[in-house]
Amino acid sequence: MTDNNNLEEFRANSDGEISLVDIVEFIQESWKQLILAGAVGALMGFGGWFFLGSYKAELVLLNNTNTNTNTNTNTNTNTNTNTNTNTNTNTFGLDFHSWRILQKNLPNLADNLVKNGTLAQDQKGIYAAMSDSQWWSNNVIVSYAISKTDTKDLAIISKDLDSAATKIQSFTILAGGQSQESSLNNARLTSQFLKSGGAYLQIKALINSYEGDVHGTASTIQNQLTQTQVDQIHFKERIKTLEELLKRFPNRGSINSQFLDPKENSFKYLPVENQLIAANNDLNQSKETINRLNDHLAQIRLMAKFIASASPQIEAEPNGLILVKSLLAIEQDLRKGLAPDDLKSYLALDQLRAQLLTIESRFTNGLEANTPRNAKKTGLLKSIGGGVVIAGFLMLAFLLNRKLLRNLKPRTLS
Numbered sequence: 001m002t003d004n005n006n007l008e009e010f011r012a013n014s015d016g017e018i019s020l021v022d023i024v025e026f027i028q029e030s031w032k033q034l035i036l037a038g039a040v041g042a043l044m045g046f047g048g049w050f051f052l053g054s055y056k057a058e059l060v061l062l063n064n065t066n067t068n069t070n071t072n073t074n075t076n077t078n079t080n081t082n083t084n085t086n087t088n089t090n091t092f093g094l095d096f097h098s099w100r101i102l103q104k105n106l107p108n109l110a111d112n113l114v115k116n117g118t119l120a121q122d123q124k125g126i127y128a129a130m131s132d133s134q135w136w137s138n139n140v141i142v143s144y145a146i147s148k149t150d151t152k153d154l155a156i157i158s159k160d161l162d163s164a165a166t167k168i169q170s171f172t173i174l175a176g177g178q179s180q181e182s183s184l185n186n187a188r189l190t191s192q193f194l195k196s197g198g199a200y201l202q203i204k205a206l207i208n209s210y211e212g213d214v215h216g217t218a219s220t221i222q223n224q225l226t227q228t229q230v231d232q233i234h235f236k237e238r239i240k241t242l243e244e245l246l247k248r249f250p251n252r253g254s255i256n257s258q259f260l261d262p263k264e265n266s267f268k269y270l271p272v273e274n275q276l277i278a279a280n281n282d283l284n285q286s287k288e289t290i291n292r293l294n295d296h297l298a299q300i301r302l303m304a305k306f307i308a309s310a311s312p313q314i315e316a317e318p319n320g321l322i323l324v325k326s327l328l329a330i331e332q333d334l335r336k337g338l339a340p341d342d343l344k345s346y347l348a349l350d351q352l353r354a355q356l357l358t359i360e361s362r363f364t365n366g367l368e369a370n371t372p373r374n375a376k377k378t379g380l381l382k383s384i385g386g387g388v389v390i391a392g393f394l395m396l397a398f399l400l401n402r403k404l405l406r407n408l409k410p411r412t413l414s
Contacts, residue, residue, distance in 0.1 A: 037395030055183035058374055059173040059191055061367045063093035093366035094198070096166040099142065102198045107133045109197050113318060126175065126186040130193065139190075141172040171367070191369060199320025199363040203327065206355055207310060214304045218297065225293040228286050235283040242276040299348035306334060306352065324360045328353065 094102070111131035113119055119127055129135050145167040173190050177183030249272065309330045317323045331353050338345050 033395055034392060038392050041390055041392060055177050055180050057175045057177065057180075057183035057187035059175070059187040059369055061171040061173065061191060061194070061369050063168045063170055064366050064368055093362060094168060096168060098202070099168060102194075102201060103136050103140075104133070105201050106136065106194070106197050107131050109201065109318065110193065122182075122185060123189055126189050127193070130190065139174040140194075141174070142168055143170045143172065145169055191367075195363040195367055196319040196321050199359055200318055200323060201320070202359045202362070203320050203323055203356070204314060206359070207307060207314060210303045210352075211307055213300055214307060218300045221293050221296055221300070225290060225297070228289050228293065232283065232286040232290070235279055235286060238279045239276065239283060242272055242279055246272045246276065295344040299344060302334065302345050302348055303352070306330060309333075321360065321363060324356050327356055331356070 107130060110127050114124065114127050114131055171194070173187055173194070175183055175186035175190050177186050310327050313323060313326045313330070317326065331349055335346070335349050338349075
C-alpha cells in the first residue's frame with residue numbers, strides 16, 4: 001500500500017506532465033499493439049511495393065573509338081630491318097567537352113519538343129523529365145577511363161593519365177517507370193534522344209559556324225580583297241617608275257642577289273634591277289592573294305546557298321540522325337551543279353560532307369548499346385520502412401488518445 005500511495009503522490013505532483021514512469025508503463029501496456037502495427041505496416045508496404053512499386057531500367061552506351069595500326073617490316077640481305085608503324089585513331093564518340101555542352105543544351109531541346117506538342121503519348125512523361133537539367137546529372141552516369149579512386153592510387157600523374165582521366169568510356173542511362181515495360185521504353189527513348197538530340201545540336205552548331213563565315217568572315221575577306229587590289233595598283237606604279245628609272249640609269253654591273261626589305265630605308269640604295277625584281281615579286285604575291293581571297297569568297301557564297309536550303313530543314317526536323325540525311329542530300333545537289341574543274345568549290349563541299357558524316361558516325365557507331373537492357377523494381381526497403389513508420393505512428397496516436405480518455409474519465413466523474 002505504501003508503494004502505491006507514493007506512486008499516486010508522484011503522479012499528482014507532476015501537474016499533468018508525462019514522466020519516465022508513465023512512458024515505461026505505456027510501453028509495458030502497448031508494446032504488443034505497436035509490434036503488431038509495425039508488422040501490418042511492413043506487410044502493407046510490401047504489398048504497395050509489389051503492386052504499385054516503380055521499376056528502374058539501366059542501359060549502357062559504349063563511347064567507341066577505332067584505332068587502326070599498320071606495321072610494315074622490310075628486311076634486306078644486309079640484315080637491316082626497317083619498321084614503319086602507322087597508327088590512326090578515329091574517335092567517333094563524345095569527349096568531355098562536347099558532353100558538357102550536350103548536358104547543358106539537351107534539357108532545352110527536350111523542353112521545346114514538349115511545348116511543340118508533337119510527341120507521342122508514351123513520350124511526354126520521359127521528355128518532360130529530361131527537360132530538367134538535374135535529371136541528366138542524376139540519371140546519366142558517365143564512366144571515365146580513370147576514376148577519382150584510381151588517381152589517388154597513382155603516385156605520379158603524367159600527361160597521358162591526365163588525358164585518360166577525362167576520356168569517357170561509357171554512359172549508363174537510368175530510367176524509371178511504373179512497369180517493367182514502361183521503364184525499358186523510357187530507357188530506349190532516352191538513348192534515342194541522346195543520339196538524335198546530340199546530333200541535332202552539333203549539326204546546328206556547325207551550321208551556325210558557317211553562318212558566321214557568311215555574315216562576318218565574308219565582309220572581312222572583302223575588305224582584305226579591296227586592300228590588296230589597292231596595293232596592287234601601287235605595285236604597278238612602282239614597277240613603271242623603276243622601269244623608267246632603269247632606262248635613264250642603266251646598270252651594267254652584276255645584280256645583287258641579297259635583297260632587303262622594301263620597307264627599310266636602305267632598300268632604295270639597291271640597284272634598280274633588284275628593286276624591280278622585288279616590286280614584281282610583290283605584284284605576283286598580290287595576284288596570288290587576290291585569287292585566294294576570291295576563291296574563299298566563292299566558297300562562302302556556295303555555303304550561303306547550302307544554308308538557305310538547310311535552314312528550313314533544321315527548323316522542321318529536330319532528329320539529328322534524320323536531319324543529317326537531308327543535309328547530305330542538299331550537299332549532293334549543290335555538287336551536281338559545279339563545273340568539273342571547280343576544285344575550290346569541291347573542296348568546300350568535301351569539308352562540309354566530312355563534318356556531317358563525322359557527326360553521324362559519332363552518334364551511331366560512336367554510341368553503341370552492346371549490353372542487354374534490364375529493369376528491376378526499386379524501393380523495397382523504402383516502401384516497407386514507410387509502411388512501418390505510418391502504421392506505427394497511427395497506432396501510437398490511437399493508444400495515446402485512448403490512454404488520455406481513460407485518464408480524463410475519473411476526473412470527470414469526480
